[in-house]
Amino acid sequence: MEQYLTEMRNIEKKFSGVTALKNVSFSLKPGEVHVLLGENGAGKSTLMKILSGAYEPTSGEIVINGQSFDRLSPKLSQQMGISIIYQELSVINELSVQENIFLGRLLTKRKLGFTIVDKNRMNRETEQLLKDIGLHCGPQTQVDALRISEKQMVEIAKAVAFNSQIIIMDEPTSSLTEEEIDQLFTIIRRLKAAGKGIIYISHKLKEIKQIGDRVTVLKDGEYVGTHNVADVSIDKLITMMVGRELQDKYQSTTREHGQQGEVILEVKQMTRRDGYVKDISFELHQGEILGFSGLVASGRTETMEAIYGAVPLSRGEVWLHGRKLHIRNTYDALNSGIALVTENRRETGFFKNFSIRRNLSIAKQLRDSKLGGLYGLISTKQEKAISAEQIKAMQIKCASIEQAITELSGGNQQKVILGKWMAANSQVIIFDEPTKGIDVGTKSEIYKLMRILCEQGVGVILVSSEMPELLSVCDRILVYYEGHINGEYAIEDATEEKLVYSATVAKEDMQATA
Amino acid sequence: MNDKNVLLGEKVKTKKTFSDYWSKYSTVLIMVLMIIVFGILQPQAFMSAKNLVKIIEQSSITILLACGEFFAILLGGIDLSVGSTMALSGVVSSRLLEMGWSTWAAMLVGIVGLGLLLGAINGGLINLTNLHPFIITLGTQSIFRGLTVILADSRPVPATAFAKAFGGKLFGIVPTPILVALFVALALTYFTIKCKAGRNLYAIGGSKQAAWFAGINVKRHTMLAFMISGVCASLAGMVNIARLASAEPAAGTGYETFAIASAIIGGTSFFGGIGMIPKVVLGGLIIGIINNGINMVGLSSYYQQICMGSLIILAVTLDRFFGASSKKR
Numbered sequence: 001m002e003q004y005l006t007e008m009r010n011i012e013k014k015f016s017g018v019t020a021l022k023n024v025s026f027s028l029k030p031g032e033v034h035v036l037l038g039e040n041g042a043g044k045s046t047l048m049k050i051l052s053g054a055y056e057p058t059s060g061e062i063v064i065n066g067q068s069f070d071r072l073s074p075k076l077s078q079q080m081g082i083s084i085i086y087q088e089l090s091v092i093n094e095l096s097v098q099e100n101i102f103l104g105r106l107l108t109k110r111k112l113g114f115t116i117v118d119k120n121r122m123n124r125e126t127e128q129l130l131k132d133i134g135l136h137c138g139p140q141t142q143v144d145a146l147r148i149s150e151k152q153m154v155e156i157a158k159a160v161a162f163n164s165q166i167i168i169m170d171e172p173t174s175s176l177t178e179e180e181i182d183q184l185f186t187i188i189r190r191l192k193a194a195g196k197g198i199i200y201i202s203h204k205l206k207e208i209k210q211i212g213d214r215v216t217v218l219k220d221g222e223y224v225g226t227h228n229v230a231d232v233s234i235d236k237l238i239t240m241m242v243g244r245e246l247q248d249k250y251q252s253t254t255r256e257h258g259q260q261g262e263v264i265l266e267v268k269q270m271t272r273r274d275g276y277v278k279d280i281s282f283e284l285h286q287g288e289i290l291g292f293s294g295l296v297a298s299g300r301t302e303t304m305e306a307i308y309g310a311v312p313l314s315r316g317e318v319w320l321h322g323r324k325l326h327i328r329n330t331y332d333a334l335n336s337g338i339a340l341v342t343e344n345r346r347e348t349g350f351f352k353n354f355s356i357r358r359n360l361s362i363a364k365q366l367r368d369s370k371l372g373g374l375y376g377l378i379s380t381k382q383e384k385a386i387s388a389e390q391i392k393a394m395q396i397k398c399a400s401i402e403q404a405i406t407e408l409s410g411g412n413q414q415k416v417i418l419g420k421w422m423a424a425n426s427q428v429i430i431f432d433e434p435t436k437g438i439d440v441g442t443k444s445e446i447y448k449l450m451r452i453l454c455e456q457g458v459g460v461i462l463v464s465s466e467m468p469e470l471l472s473v474c475d476r477i478l479v480y481y482e483g484h485i486n487g488e489y490a491i492e493d494a495t496e497e498k499l500v501y502s503a504t505v506a507k508e509d510m511q512a513t514a
Numbered sequence: 515m516n517d518k519n520v521l522l523g524e525k526v527k528t529k530k531t532f533s534d535y536w537s538k539y540s541t542v543l544i545m546v547l548m549i550i551v552f553g554i555l556q557p558q559a560f561m562s563a564k565n566l567v568k569i570i571e572q573s574s575i576t577i578l579l580a581c582g583e584f585f586a587i588l589l590g591g592i593d594l595s596v597g598s599t600m601a602l603s604g605v606v607s608s609r610l611l612e613m614g615w616s617t618w619a620a621m622l623v624g625i626v627g628l629g630l631l632l633g634a635i636n637g638g639l640i641n642l643t644n645l646h647p648f649i650i651t652l653g654t655q656s657i658f659r660g661l662t663v664i665l666a667d668s669r670p671v672p673a674t675a676f677a678k679a680f681g682g683k684l685f686g687i688v689p690t691p692i693l694v695a696l697f698v699a700l701a702l703t704y705f706t707i708k709c710k711a712g713r714n715l716y717a718i719g720g721s722k723q724a725a726w727f728a729g730i731n732v733k734r735h736t737m738l739a740f741m742i743s744g745v746c747a748s749l750a751g752m753v754n755i756a757r758l759a760s761a762e763p764a765a766g767t768g769y770e771t772f773a774i775a776s777a778i779i780g781g782t783s784f785f786g787g788i789g790m791i792p793k794v795v796l797g798g799l800i801i802g803i804i805n806n807g808i809n810m811v812g813l814s815s816y817y818q819q820i821c822m823g824s825l826i827i828l829a830v831t832l833d834r835f836f837g838a839s840s841k842k843r
Contacts, residue, residue, distance in 0.1 A: 310727060334729030348727040353720035353787040362717060362728055369710050372731030374738060376710040420728075 004063070005030050005166055005197040006051070006082075011060035013046055013221075020046045021057075024223045026216055028166060028197040033188060035208045035229065036201045038218035039241055039467070039500075044201050047218070048168050051199075052084040053077035065165075083159035084168040091143050091151050091158075098126040098139035101158050129157045133187055149180035156187060167191065168199045173207060174297065185211050203295050205234045205504045217241055234505070235497070242467065242496035261286030263322075264459035265338075265428050267307060270316030276302040278483045280316070284428065284459045289450060291470040292463040294480030294503045300463045301343055302483075304430045308340040309333040320427060331372050334363060339421035341414070343432040343463075349417050350405050357387045357401040359416050363424035390419030394449065411442025418449060428459035435469065447473050467496045479503050536836040541780050541796045544829065548800060552807035560810045567689070573802030574691035575600075575750045579769055580776035580798045581695075581702050581791060582746025585739040587777050588719045590786025591647030593740065595636060596747040596773050597766035598658035603628035603748035605662050608671035608761035617679045625748045632658060633744020637737035647740075655770070666763040676752070677759035691753045695795075698749060702742070703791040715739055719786030775822055776801055779829045800825070 005028045013021040021043045028034050036044045049055040051062065053072035062069045064080045072080070091100050102122050109118040126139035135153045143151060152172060159167045173181050188198060188211060202208060208215060208229060215232065217224040217240040224240045265284040270277060277299045284290050292300045305311050307318055309327040318325045318338075325336045333340075342348040350359050361383040369376040387401040394415040398408060405413055414434060421429055431450065435443045450473060454460045464470050470477055477494050479487035479502035487502030552560045559565060579596045586593035607624030611617065632654070639650045680690045706712040714735050718725040726732050750769075755761045780797025782789030801822055808818045 308727075329731060330726055330729045331731045340727060342727050347721065348723045351717050351720040351724055351728075351787075353716065358713070362713070365710050365713070366729050372734045373714050373729070374711045374731075374734060377708050378710055378713055 007063040009061045012058045014058045019221055021221045030195045030197055031192050032213040033198045033200050033211050035212040035215040036199060037215055042218040043221040044218055052082055081165035083162055083164035085155045087171045087174060089151050089155060091154050093144040096140045096142055097154055098122055100143055100154055101126055101161050129161055133157050149176050166197050170201045203504055238497045238500045266319040268317040270306060271314050272306050273312050273314040276483055282478060286457055288475040289454050289460045289462055289473055291474030291477035293470055293477055293499045298480040299483040300480050301432055304340060304432055304463060308338060334367055337427035339426035339429045341417055341431045341434050350413055352406050355402050356398055356405055356416055357383050359405050360387050360390050360419050360423060363420045367424045386423045390423055394419040411438040430461040432463045467499050481506060533836050541793045545796055545800050548803045556810045560807060569802045569806045570692050571689045573798050574695035575753055576772045576776055576801055577695045577795050577798035578698055578746050578750035579773035580794050581698055582743035583773035584777045584782055584794045585742045587782050588715055588786060588789055589739050590719050593743045594651040594770050595655040595658055597769035598655045599632045599744055599747035600751040600766035602658045602662040604751035604755045604761040604765055605666045605671055608673040608755055609665060611673055611675055617675045621752055624752055629745035629748030630741050633741035637740035641733040641736055663763045670760040670762050672760045673755040674759050676756040680756040694753055699791055699795045706791055716787055772801055775826050778826055
């Protein structure tokens with residue numbers, strides 16, 4: 001039998017009754033890169049949080065260096081030689097490279113009976129580490145001055161300094177350039193040669209082929225299989241990742257396929273100043289729900305923010321019903337009839353200090369106002385009328401319109417937000433991850449509402465990371481990859497495999513790998 | 515649930531908790547307690563009608579400043595420059611009087627010109643730099659004070675014409691400062707309840723980001739809030755020079771503390787988005803009662819500071835435990 005650095009056996013994890021991981025096993029050999037693959041919510045992060053001690057498994061066994069545990073703590077995990085490098089880097093910008101590397105375990109020496117920090121030794125050791133890893137900066141450089149890829153290298157140096165045998169990297173390339181990725185891979189190969197085991201979480205299938213030795217696929221919290229990367233094709237991996245039964249369909253049944261209504265919204269060559277979105281063009285037709293797929297931060301949300309005027313554009317035009325819009329801020333967007341149901345409901349969707357009535361009325365009030373919302377009086381009578389109408393139309397369950405919105409369930413809060421935009425006669429409603437954290441029952445109610453709006457002639461756009469959601473709700477799906485549209489599918493041709501493929505493999509590479 | 519009631523917008527009878535009552539009446543309760551305490555200690559001198567009118571008159575400057583300060587805090591910010599703004603507009607108006615301007619013209623420039631201008635400087639700098647209002651108004655507090663002393667030539671500027679014109683009493687009973695404060699408080703109450711701009715300020719205070727994504731022009735409203743604060747402060751400046759018949763360059767020094775204290779004792783959330791003008795007025799009166807009462811009891815004015823300081827901490831702590839915010843946590 002081979003010697004494993006770690007083995008996780010039959011891990012199960014439940015969050016208040018909901019199963020997040022079911023009977024998952026995973027192992028890591030010295031000197032290998034083991035890729036963990038799966039869609040959003042497949043359970044990769046949960047599994048790794050169990051290994052790093054952040055979560056306790058409900059059942060199962062973790063073996064590290066022959067020692068068996070039924071759970072770990074963050075401290076114990078670190079002592080057992082496990083380091084995790086998160087997607088959101090946890091280096092401290094205000095400190096130097098050296099201070100970051102030795103954070104929380106400064107080297108000390110005794111002098112005149114006092115314990116003091118041994119700066120010289122830390123400097124020497126940091127220098128050696130940086131040289132080993134190939135990061136060209138001094139130990140005293142402030143981390144703030146480094147690029148993201150270099151910060152990541154500091155994290156890796158930290159893991160090496162801990163003498164970690166197991167290094168977990170959570171989507172390490174998501175914010176790196178091609179060149180930086182090459183550099184990262186060089187370091188990974190060096191770590192491999194030193195006998196360390198690396199668990200590599202990524203969505204990018206091309207990379208897996210480049211750097212991975214073995215790959216384990218998870219799907220909906222279940223173990224699908226483990227293969228040698230060399231023996232398995234990208235198509236096979238995609239099939240392993242998806243391949244689940246579709247839920248109910250909410251697509252238009254009355255619409256005749258292939259026959260599209262008039263254009264409601266047209267976006268022409270939109271590019272954002274910050275570079276998150278490059279040259280986006282698309283049309284939204286009457287009677288269709290247009291879906292936007294792609295990985296998180298691939299430019300979907302970023303495009304919607306730009307259409308809504310929340311961020312400045314460097315180039316591009318937005319046309320609504322054949323009229324060119326001049327949107328400089330969110331007030332202009334609202335006034336032109338464009339609405340955005342934001343991704344982050346709690347932070348940007350509603351006003352937690354307002355009642356249901358006030359939350360429902362604010363968009364209408366602003367739209368009827370002038371001077372960017374400064375001018376005009378409030379009519380309580382109108383507010384009550386709006387509330388009554390929208391509570392009925394959206395089927396919002398509440399005790400009273402004077403209730404605080406924070407007392408409602410997530411789904412009902414979302415319906416209030418939707419009602420707010422409908423009260424303002426919005427002509428296009430953009431839904432960004434509208435069902436995040438919402439129970440199944442309310443989810444399907446929201447899908448039905450979207451369909452009803454669509455049939456009333458409102459333009460409906462759905463941005464979602466959940467592929468079953470896109471496939472059951474939308475009539476057409478655009479797929480983003482690194483800031484541009486990488487694929488377009490009519491619902492008849494769309495499959496999860498194709499969506500994943502377009503979201504993870506650049507168009508230029510498609511021929512090569514297909 | 516009764517559907518009809520929901521649709522008509524009538525309050526469905528829900529259990530009223532202690533915290534509901536507390537968040538509604540705490541400020542009134544504190545004020546009544548204060549009056550009772552001082553009333554017992556000094557039944558004759560404190561509780562006389564004359565003294566009570568005096569308390570309100572003395573409080574009117576604090577109330578005016580607090581009404582403006584309220585809007586800065588409502589946005590989740592703060593305005594530390596209200597005391598300096600008050601002094602600067604007072605000195606400018608008195609200087610204009612000295613130069614032979616008519617009373618009305620000098621006052622108009624002081625209030626409309628200076629108040630709006632200084633407020634717009636605060637709001638503009640906040641919008642331009644995106645810094646916290648604390649930093650900007652800490653800076654302008656010092657700048658405005660410096661300008662005041664320069665313009666006044668480091669001496670009190672006489673303003674006897676103001677005292678003659680506005681130092682009187684309506685019907686021989688109600689002093690003008692009370693009328694000004696009352697008018698401002700009523701106007702701003704109407705503004706916060708009935709005007710869309712007022713409602714939007716609450717929205718921005720609740721969450722700046724949510725307000726932006728709801729289509730509110732956040733910068734324009736920030737500007738408005740600080741301009742209101744500026745105008746309130748310069749009105750306080752006018753009332754002050756009318757009472758003293760001269761404009762002191764050091765007038766209003768430290769008054770921002772009273773203004774902030776009034777707003778907070780009056781239940782305004784320091785995180786923004788929650789509060790109402792009538793309660794802020796009560797907050798201003800409470801501070802007036804403390805100052806007057808401690809005087810009447812015969813303690814030194816240093817005890818006023820201790821008392822006000824304790825009350826700030828107490829009011830907010832009690833609100834934490836019993837008020838509306840206690841439910842959400």
